[in-house]
Amino acid sequence: MSTDSSASQSPLPPAEISRDLLRQMLRVRRFEEECVPQYQAGKIRGFLHLYVGEEAVAVGVISQLQLKDAVVGTYREHGHALVRGVSARAIMAEMFGKQEGCARGRGGSMHLFDAATRFYGGNAIVGGGLPLAVGLALAEKELQRGGVAVCFFGEGAVAEGAFHESLNLASLWKLPVLFVCENNHYAMGTPERIELAGQGVCAKAEVHGVRARSVDGMDVAAVWQAAGAALAEARSGQPVLLECNTYRFRAHSMFDAELYRERSEVQAWERRDPVACFLARLESAGVVKKSEWEVWQQEVNAEIAAAVAYADAGTEEPAADLLRFVYAEEEAR
Amino acid sequence: MSTDSSASQSPLPPAEISRDLLRQMLRVRRFEEECVPQYQAGKIRGFLHLYVGEEAVAVGVISQLQLKDAVVGTYREHGHALVRGVSARAIMAEMFGKQEGCARGRGGSMHLFDAATRFYGGNAIVGGGLPLAVGLALAEKELQRGGVAVCFFGEGAVAEGAFHESLNLASLWKLPVLFVCENNHYAMGTPERIELAGQGVCAKAEVHGVRARSVDGMDVAAVWQAAGAALAEARSGQPVLLECNTYRFRAHSMFDAELYRERSEVQAWERRDPVACFLARLESAGVVKKSEWEVWQQEVNAEIAAAVAYADAGTEEPAADLLRFVYAEEEAR
Amino acid sequence: MTVNSVDTTYREAVREAIREALLGDERVFLMGEDVGHYGGCFAVSKGLLAEFGPERIRDTPLSELAFVGAGIGAALGGLRPIVEIMTVNFSLLALDPILNTAATLCHMSGGQFPVPVVIRMATGGGKQLAAQHSHSLEGWFAHIPGLVILVPATIDDARWMLGWALKRPDPVLIFENQTLYNRKGTLQETGAGNPLQARVRRSGRDITLLTYGASLYKALEAAEQIALKGIELEVLDLRALRPLDETTIMESIARTHRVLIVDEGWRSGGISAELSARVMERAFFELDAPVRRICTEEVPLPYAAQLELAALPQVSKIVAVAEQMVSKHG
């Protein structure tokens, strides 16, 4: 694992898109940062996994999606939900356990869901989303709707049998699925080298006939570019894997003494902060002005503050409703 | 899948070994053939999977093992048990459900066991033996006993997550394990091409850092040679996979209409019969005489007949013993 | 033979159910190991690949976890998958998607993502297939909220429950006892009614016998034998193990005041335990004798015929226990 990269040479997306990518990353960053005090205040409970440092991945990929596409995430999925179009307030309310949340407070941080944006969660079983995404892609293909299923997962999931079984199946059946490996080089405290033997994640996909590409996951422009190309292939029925090399700046969750890595390593990666670096690039390219950035910051701060206020004002689902939705309330169509 | 092979050019093992390989294959062949009338007579019940056509694999590999090595098989494992040194009569008695059987009649055809020869079964979960073998190899390594764990499985098992998880683990931990893939190109009625996408079995092992080699599984000399080399590597702590290309001449089990393959394909493979071809080679090389072969046939026939007689004369474990061995009868050491 | 009846087998009834579903709804497809080229490991789907093609009859690789998970995903995406797992022992490889996903998703998403998947599998012993192919875990699966568990014992139920299951918005698991496939009989009805209702398969005044699946036939046989001694068993076929039809059960107990449970699953914490506990809770003061259970012995099923016979519930044992129940506390 190296923090080096020549990726800042990636071509810039068109100005409007570049601006949007930056703005989305800012939203994710601020949302995640706001979770910390809310957790410390006891408003957010349970496990909380932050995405700080990895924003370029969710933003670069999801910005390329169409409305009809389906998204499957992990337990580190606030950013994915946000970029996909789930409102900050619905996510925050979910984490506050309020019925105004995007899963009525039943899911919490690890289980965000939103039917309207085809956001299928929020999965706290490592690797658990992979077969789901394969099935969603099968439905796209059979129902000829033209959508792609996109599945995010960490490099830790690559050690699970679910990864191999899913990729094999997707490849055999030529399904429109994009596998996005968020390789942040640690699975909790386990470094990649004691998690995965032999060749890298891309080779592990290619061996199943899934095309694979590695990209600098700290560079949103590079991710955006690669995701666009990968999605086009996936949409034509060729499953693709995109490995995004990235890093989590924070602890794995709120229960993590970070015994397993050096502060210096974290600092080296922090110098490649995807938000700060892309901002600098856009400023020097004249695509974003300092003053605009300040306005965005205020806007995003306001959005997040409003989300917190909304979540605070949210209501608790009465305990009498506990057993609702164990089974569906409506007949299937 | 092709029946072609240049493998008959494999060097012949020393004469005594070559003779033994042929004789062992004959034992397996005759044993399997004898199972059919015994099954038809209702003496053998349950599922019965025959190894006819694949004898060169078990014989070639197991002939290279040392006593201290551990063996893990599948549900198609009569041959493996036999070559490993479990007596024909103990196996036949097992299949007759008699307490003189190598698992007291509790296991049957799919679950042969023998502690004395470190034969760990007999596993009817496809892929189920792989993690077991990894653990057995770990014990060899940690207890520094110098043994290797050898695990047989079909190409169908390569689609199971257990395969990938096990190979990754063996590779990470540098364990003395030899994975033997008996690639007979069908998993029940499912041809390899709709079972495994992308690259072949060897590539699927190498991607995990497990060295892999493909060998003509119809040529016992080639298997023997390759197994010797692979075991030497494995013994030094480098897990190895050996893919043996072979074919099952019979149905998958006794419940199989063989709808999924052409008779002509079977016939093409039958022309490469591992027993007949090796016999012809040894005859023409002057290593075995026709008259000897006839004696062997008589001896083997006698061995199998004795096994049947033994099994027939065997006794049924009383139903009162049913609950024995659900838990161990002796304290652990 | 009446006008609406057909001589058939349990196997053919299941096949017809699948055919009908495939013909009636383009979103339905069958997937599983060897359902296509091989014709199904129990020959249930024989001929369907030729009739419907490989997109509707999907041979899967040996990847229980992934293809069950994919079935769940496909259901979320709008298809109506029938996922076949060869036998219940292999379903353990897919328990993560079944419990952690299929059973939780609707609730966890606040009702947004119900999972209309049907998972069929063979279950049960009695064919000397030993400890990795013979267990009866359907009652164990019934522990899991969010699932519906069906256990068709009759040809009618084999024929009609599947269609009902496919219309449910929830994950439905259907367990087909492997000793039933060859069972011959006459298909009588044009529907299964509500599969969640238990059926009285034989009326009797003395003991309510609760059972399901292949044990139904042992229970009916025992009832015939013991009737000769003047003891009348009321045999209930549960048909669904989750949810349990407490109403029909309690109504019967109100008549008989005695309960005998026959279950091919293991005893401890099986469905037999739950049935006993429910009777305790709902009908304690109705009982003239303690509830008795006849289950499979708590042992991995052995291969040898006499041991397997000794392990599984048998007619003679049902007769003996029923007799004790009446004589001791009558």
Place this chain on the structure above:
Amino acid sequence: MTVNSVDTTYREAVREAIREALLGDERVFLMGEDVGHYGGCFAVSKGLLAEFGPERIRDTPLSELAFVGAGIGAALGGLRPIVEIMTVNFSLLALDPILNTAATLCHMSGGQFPVPVVIRMATGGGKQLAAQHSHSLEGWFAHIPGLVILVPATIDDARWMLGWALKRPDPVLIFENQTLYNRKGTLQETGAGNPLQARVRRSGRDITLLTYGASLYKALEAAEQIALKGIELEVLDLRALRPLDETTIMESIARTHRVLIVDEGWRSGGISAELSARVMERAFFELDAPVRRICTEEVPLPYAAQLELAALPQVSKIVAVAEQMVSKHG
């Protein structure tokens, strides 16, 4: 503080148990996800990697199926593995090796291959970890013959049961309720005695309360509250869910004639069902009232605090039900 007692926590007690085992037997090793570098997801194994090195404290990849299966193989090969699965929900990925191999092998091989493996995992809810991290499946595992299921509730049991388990020739699963790790207390004994014996943690004449794990403390709290009203609960800590200690249970019932079960598992077919059924079978004529069960509601555990509270057994409910049991049928 007496001479032989130490102030400690449940977490430290487990760690000490592991340390002792590692020090005492070279064949023992610990393996699981993040047991090494991370220090254990619940910090149980913190410091052990430094003390024992990476061969004895093995960080595994995220491969529950393979590393549990490898644990079984290692046990067969002569090692004494302690396999840690982070939480019981993930153990579903390893159910195939646990049920189809560990639980069957000794029997299936005619006694040749006992499997002396110990598998530890965290279980239980109450920390708002939602539906994929909170379930209590230990009672469900108790269905499986061939396994031993231990559920240490006290610091003493956390400290001493592991050593006993490692000496068993059979697969032993140890479930540690995750709400107990921070529990403080005094380590009093130098052994757990026989973990297969239930213990009376509080004597009382009116109701036998059967429970285990974290629910023990709710039961004891309820017993204190209701004692003020003159009702005395006898609280039994089951300690093992397989096998069940029927002797101690029935002895207590012979004194109290009433049974209340408190179980953090789901109700249907859980260990609560089995306990009720055993009481039915062994003590029906002793009972003054039907057995009652307080279990977790049959729902995937929700995140929101008020919903999770409503789903789990609570002290107030225990008090209320116990009161009803005595007043109604006293």
